[in-house]
Amino acid sequence: MISDAELLATADALQAEGRKVLEALRLDVAFAGFGPAEPVGSVVSGLMVWRDLDVVFTAPHATTAGVLTALAGLPGLVAVDYRDERGDRRPTPNPVDERHYAVCRHQAPGGIWKVDLTVWLHAVDRPTRAEAERLAREVTPEQRLAILRLKHLWHTRPEYPDVVGGTDVYDAVMAHGVRAADEFDRYLAARQRR
CATH class of the missing domain: 3.30.460.10 (Beta Polymerase, domain 2)
Structure with missing residues (x-):
């Protein structure tokens, strides 16, 4: 790992x-x-x-x-x-x-x-640049590590980025407190049930 x-x-x-x-x-x-x-x-x-x-x-x-x-x-x-x-x-x-x-x-x-x-x-107005700049400003060191780890685990999967992408990881970590792969799986499962 x-x-x-x-x-x-x-x-x-x-x-x-x-x-x-x-x-x-x-x-x-x-x-x-x-x-x-x-x-x-x-x-x-x-x-x-x-x-x-x-x-x-x-x-x-x-x-x-x-x-x-x-x-x-x-x-x-x-x-x-x-x-x-x-x-x-x-x-x-x-x-x-x-x-x-x-x-x-x-x-x-x-x-x-x-x-x-x-x-x-x-x-x-397309918020893509502003959103990336916001992430750069606001992400904490702990969140950054969680995001990098989850993206590292997901970016080679066939679902990435069309089904699950970076924005999903950012939302899970920044808005929902996700820090680990099993938590991200639960986040995705809960989102699918909505």
Whole structure:
């Protein structure tokens, strides 16, 4: 089992490596005109357990051709899964959730990074960056260790992140006092019964 010190050291190392990957990708150059590249998620909150980055843009004028051209300009990509999630293909019934979405694999010196790029077509308040910043500010050392441990246990499972993801872990630890794997299992079971 990984020690607390190893979890903390890994999270810090991954966060530093993730920032270097973001610099190397030069997203603001490839996606010039798409609005600023806004990192969200665990690279902002400091709660990283694996090589995974999330970046959002807001670009109401974005087209499939423009997004694919921008993706082609990114260095070090070894794979891209692009999805046009506009109209009836959007991820939720909410009409403002139209987007272009790409899951990229980027080869970095430390290994392959998964980089999720979301180009939102509607400029609405999305709390993802603010939530990550809030977590970074408010998480206690005890909560941080619990979150890192649970994410470490879950991130390789097939249910992660589509059925159970980081936001579930954050809610369980920050709002419900969960600290251990068995407590998280009970939290998930109770949530399912609702």
